[in-house]
Amino acid sequence: MAEIKTLAVVGSGQMGSGIAQLGAMYGLDVWLVDTDSDALLRATNSISSSIQRFVSKSHLSQAAGSDALRRIKCTANLEDLHSADVIIEAIVESENVKKKLFSELDKIAKASAILASNTSSISITRLASATSRPRQVIGMHFMNPPPIMKLVEIVRGADTSEETFSATKALAERFGKIVICSQDYSGFIVNRILMPMINEAFFTLYTGVATKEDIDTGMKLGTNHPMGPLELADFIGLDVCLSIMRVLHVGLGDNKYAPCPLLVQYVDAGRLGRKRGIGVYDYRKVSEPVKPSPRL
Numbered sequence: 585m586a587e588i589k590t591l592a593v594v595g596s597g598q599m600g601s602g603i604a605q606l607g608a609m610y611g612l613d614v615w616l617v618d619t620d621s622d623a624l625l626r627a628t629n630s631i632s633s634s635i636q637r638f639v640s641k642s643h644l645s646q647a648a649g650s651d652a653l654r655r656i657k658c659t660a661n662l663e664d665l666h667s668a669d670v671i672i673e674a675i676v677e678s679e680n681v682k683k684k685l686f687s688e689l690d691k692i693a694k695a696s697a698i699l700a701s702n703t704s705s706i707s708i709t710r711l712a713s714a715t716s717r718p719r720q721v722i723g724m725h726f727m728n729p730p731p732i733m734k735l736v737e738i739v740r741g742a743d744t745s746e747e748t749f750s751a752t753k754a755l756a757e758r759f760g761k762i763v764i765c766s767q768d769y770s771g772f773i774v775n776r777i778l779m780p781m782i783n784e785a786f787f788t789l790y791t792g793v794a795t796k797e798d799i800d801t802g803m804k805l806g807t808n809h810p811m812g813p814l815e816l817a818d819f820i821g822l823d824v825c826l827s828i829m830r831v832l833h834v835g836l837g838d839n840k841y842a843p844c845p846l847l848v849q850y851v852d853a854g855r856l857g858r859k860r861g862i863g864v865y866d867y868r869k870v871s872e873p874v875k876p877s878p879r880l
């Protein structure tokens with residue numbers, strides 16, 4: 585495949601903004617697309633602060649940081665992606681919405697372009713079936729947050745070509761990532777293992793076995809996880825966790841993957857985790873300054 589010069593990222597939420605940042609930091613011209621203009625504004629601010637942190641820790645020079653910011657162009661118009669060499673989709677975790685997008689991208693993107701999905705669990709083969717180029721469709725699953733986390737899980741659909749796989753692997757390695765490769769079965773490697781653990785943590789809370797704090801402390805100190813499973817669920821987004829559990833449940837056909845009713849209820853209530861200020865934990869609380877007790 586020809587050299588990759590232009591990257592497009594569709595969806596400018598927590599994952600899309602981080603992937604766009606990586607592309608720009610590693611010298612690519614980047615289009616960042618979202619249907620929500622507020623999301624694009626939030627993404628620009630978060631990319632700018634993240635790059636500033638890299639600069640302040642001397643991981644990036646000020647000039648390289650400014651250059652990276654200049655390389656990112658935001659748009660709401662998919663037509664702008666006609667010149668992109670690789671398009672990475674990072675929109676909502678819904679098969680129907682993603683398929684519709686892949687079908688639109690297939691019509692807009694140049695013939696040689698690779699269409700990648702950052703999906704956490706949805707079948708790459710089925711996303712590819714919405715396009716006329718299944719050989720050029722692949723899963724490129726970054727971890728959260730993309731500029732920091734070392735892993736990229738690459739998922740080959742039933743028809744993904746060797747050339748597409750090699751180009752995608754080379755791109756991930758250019759971003760300084762370690763690549764693992766999964767066959768296209770629900771949840772791939774990481775979420776096949778992680779999400780049932782998170783779901784079980786919700787069942788542990790739901791059935792009153794322990795408090796959320798004790799569940800998280802148990803897993804942090806007892807098994808050396810850097811974050812407890814409930815804390816991690818809030819970080820990922822409870823809506824994302826629920827979507828993945830539903831994909832595992834339907835895709836693998838086993839009731840052991842049925843989402844915990846408490847996880848479903850939190851999502852119904854809009855408690856989506858850190859991004860909404862409340863999930864399992866409440867992040868909105870401003871700690872009250874301790875007032876000195878009056879001396880009478």
Ligand SMILES: NC(=O)c1ccc[n+]([C@@H]2O[C@H](COP(=O)([O-])OP(=O)(O)OC[C@H]3O[C@@H](n4cnc5c(N)ncnc54)[C@H](O)[C@@H]3O)[C@@H](O)[C@H]2O)c1
Binds near residue numbers: 704726
């Ligand atoms: N959150 C995580 O930890 C994590 C980790 C790895 C992969 N993922 C996957 O990445 C994807 C995005 O997750 P996220 O956490 O960034 O979600 P998010 O909710 O933070 O962002 C999604 C963005 O997509 C935009 N969007 C929705 N439909 C669109 C469309 N048709 N066209 C353009 N933009 C559209 C929304 O406006 C929103 O800004 C999902 O597939 C998710 O499973 C998430």
